[in-house]
Amino acid sequence: MKKQHSFNSNINLQTELIAGVTSFFAISYIIVVNPLILKDAGIPASLSVFATIFSSALGCLLMYFIADAPIIITPGMGVNAFFTYTLVQSMGFTWQQALAVCAVSGLVYLLIAFTPLSKVFASAIPASLKHGITAGIGMFLVVLGLEKAQLIRSGGKQSLLALGDLSSLPVLLALFCLALTLMLYLRKVPGGFVIGIVVTSVLAFLVHLDSRSGSNTSLSLLGSYGKLLFQGDFGGIFTVKFLAAVFSMTMILVFESMGLLQGLLGDSPNFQRAYQAxxxxxxxSSFMGTSPTVAAAESASGIESGGRTGVTSLTAGIMFLISLFLIPLLSYVPDAAIAPVIIITGALMMEQIGQIDLTDFSEWFPAFLIVVLIPLTGSISSGLAFGFIAYPFAKFAAGRKSGVSRTMLVLSVLFLLQLISSVLL
Structure with missing residues (x-):
C-alpha cells in the first residue's frame, strides 16, 4: 500500500474486471468471519450473513458511483470486534443498542466527512496515533484469533495466558490452517484466505470435528432477514454510557478509515469522495443489521492487479451478490478455519507500527499505550483513551507544546472525561 498509483488513467476494462474479482476473493472471507464474530454479540449468524453481503455490495456501489475509486467496502475487522467484545460483552449493551450506537456514530462520521472537519482532523491528529489505532486493533484481533484457535487459554493464578493443548484435534487443525493460509498469502495466491477456510472445513468434516461456529444458513432464510433491518434501540441515547460508546466508535471509524484510504489512494484526488462514500x-450498515463498514485493506490486491477506477469496486459488489448462492456452505466452517484468518489479518494491521517514528519517544509512547492496552484490557475504547491522553502530556513533558494542536487537546479532554465516566458508571 506504500506505492503511489496514478488513478483514472490508461483504463482497461478487462484489467478492471480482473482487479475487482481479485479484490473480492481477497476479502470474501468476511462473509464467513463477520457473522461468526457478531454471533458472539447475539446476532443470529444465519441472518447477519445477509447483512454482511448486502452492506458490502452497497458500499462497493457507493464507491463506484460517488468516488469512482477501486476501493472495496465491507464490515471492518476490528470494528466488528469492538461491536461484539466491547459494546456488548464489556459495556453490557444489547446488540440492538449497539446497532443504535453504530447508527449515531455513523451519522457523526457522515457529518465530519461532508464538512471541513475531515481536513481539520486529518491535519490535527498525529500520524503516530492513527497508525497506533490500526496496530492496536490488529493486536486485539491476533489475541482473539489465538483464543478461537485454542492456542492460548487463561493462565489461571500462574500467568495471564498459557499455551493451549497442542495435542487436541481443534488446535492441530487450526495450526494446519494457519500454516496453509500463511503459505498461500506469502505466495500471493488469489483468494488464499478462502482456500484455507475451505480446505480446513473439509478436513474438519472428514475427521468429524464438531463445527461450533457454523450456522445453519441458506438462501431460504432471506425472507427472515427483515428481522435485522432497522433494529437499533435508541432508548438510552442520552445516557452517559451511550454517548461514551458513540464517541469511541466515531473515533475508530473516522481515523481508521482515514488511515486506510490514505494508504490505499495516496495523493489521489478521489480521496475526499472516497472518504464520503x-x-x-x-x-x-447499522440499519442493515451489521457493525459499521470501512474500506478494506485487501483493496490493495485489486489495485496491485491494475484496478484504477470504480469499475473494480462495482465488480466486487456484484460478486458479493452472487455469493448469496454459496452461503449454505457456512454451516461447515469451524473455529479452526476462521481463527488463522483473524490472526493473519491482525498481523497485517500491526504492520502500521513501522510507520511510527520509534526514535521519538514522545511520538512512540502514546501509540505504544494504544497498541498494548487494547488487547490487554480487551477494550479498544480504553486503549484509545490512554493514547490520546498521553500524547499531549508527553509533548508537554518534552517541552514541545507546539506539536499539540487545539483539536488534539479537545479530543484528549473528551477521552479523559470518557475514561472518568467509565469508572463512575
Missing part, C-alpha cells in the same frame, strides 16, 4: 456506507 465510506461514511455513507458506514451509516447505512
Amino acid at each position: 465510506s461514511a455513507i456506507a458506514a451509516f447505512c
